[in-house]
Amino acid sequence: MNQLRDAVMSNTFYMMKLTAEMQRVARILEEHHIEVLMLKGPVLAYELYGDLAHRNSKDLDMLVDISKVEKALGILMEIGYIKKFDSPYILNSWKWKDHHIALVHPVLETQIEIHWSLNPYNNSHRLDFKTLWNRKRSMDISGCKVHYLGFEDLFMYLISHGARHGWFRLRWLLDIDKIIRFNGAIQQSHDYMEIHDCKSLVGQAYYLASQLIRTPLSKEMKELATSQRSIELASYAFNLIKKSEITDAETLKNYLKQIKSPKRRMIMLLGRLYPGPMDAELLPLPRKLHFLYIPLRPFLWMWRRIRQRMVLKGRHEYD
Structure with a gap:
């Protein structure tokens, strides 16, 4: 119990520190006319659990318009952040080959990921920043107003993110469980599955959540979860979950290939022809x-x- 109490206390203090940094950075970016959407982090802890102490995060994920990425990076570096990986980009390949850039603050020991897309190799005009911004929600945290994704967009993003990482952190499935249990509107999200190009990934998440943490599924959810494709993708994820973390590059490479839709695979293949x-x-x-x-x-x-x-x-x- 003492170990558990210490872990909770440590996480609470870190989440408070992360929240303060989120407020500071969001305010600075907005002062420079850069609109920001928070993707996970402290906002998700408040949104799903109502308390910072009930969820942990290692960094801040911020979505900005692709046209303002370089400006945002410049501002962050002015306040002490440095790029975690400083690879040389050529011919603007970063704009569509990647979807985020990670930065760290050596003094504050915080990490920020600046996103310009919710997923790599995403070329959907229906998911541009303006569209997501128009569907945003806002939250007041300690007198600071922060913006985050609309309900359906958030749900699809959390599923795509968890699937892309093989669901090796079970807390990602707990987030999905929380949303399903307390928001029946998710059953009306078929259009958003198409927009986010993640219908099979939603089925995978439903199946994993129902099998591992007994998430209750509606009839429509069960039909999607028990499809052959969903069960096949879930079996790949089970192997990664058992390992607790992804260390085998070939296993991860094969898994990422399996979860991509035919359209995403084609975009990825075309991307290999472009310099990086x-x-x-x-x-x-x-x-x-x-x-x-x-x-x-x-x-x-x-x-x-x-x-x-x-x-x-x-x-x-x-x-």
Whole structure:
């Protein structure tokens, strides 16, 4: 009980610290005319559990309009944040190959992820920032007004996020359970499943929640949860959940491939034809010559593969 009490106290203090930082950063960004939507963090703790102490978060996820990402990053770096991974981006590949950039504050020991899309490889015009902003909700926390996703958008985002990470943190399923138990409106979300392109992922989440934490499902939910596709995706996730964390790169790669819809797979395949940070790291070119990465992309890809095989071969010979 003492260990449990200490853990709760430690989490409460950290969530209070995270809440204060969320208020500070949101206020600074809004002063610079950058609208912000909170995705999870303290807002979700209040929204679903009514108390900061009842949920933990390691960072702050903030969604901004893609046209204001670079401005937001500049402001955050001015107040002490640094990029967690400073990979060289070329030809604006970050705008559609990635969906967020992580920053850390070395003094405050807090982390912020600036998102411009809810999911990677998302090209849906029905999910642009303006649309999500128009459906937003607002919450007053200690006299500070913060904005977050509308109900259906939040539910679909939480499912997509949990599925993308293999549901290895069971608290993500507890969030889904909480929403299902206390909001029957979720049964009317078929249109949002199509908009977010995550119908099969919703079925996966329903099945996992019903099997692992006995979440009650309506008739419509059961039909989706027991579809062949939903059960198949749930079986992949079960293997990841048993491991507690994802450490096997090949297992994760295969899982991420399985959960993508045909449309997302096509976008991802097309994305492989476009230059990215690894190309710039392998062959640094001056900015004026970045256009050369497009015709050089196949050769650079082959070069990386050859180098990887040589490294693996060297390891096997050493062993």
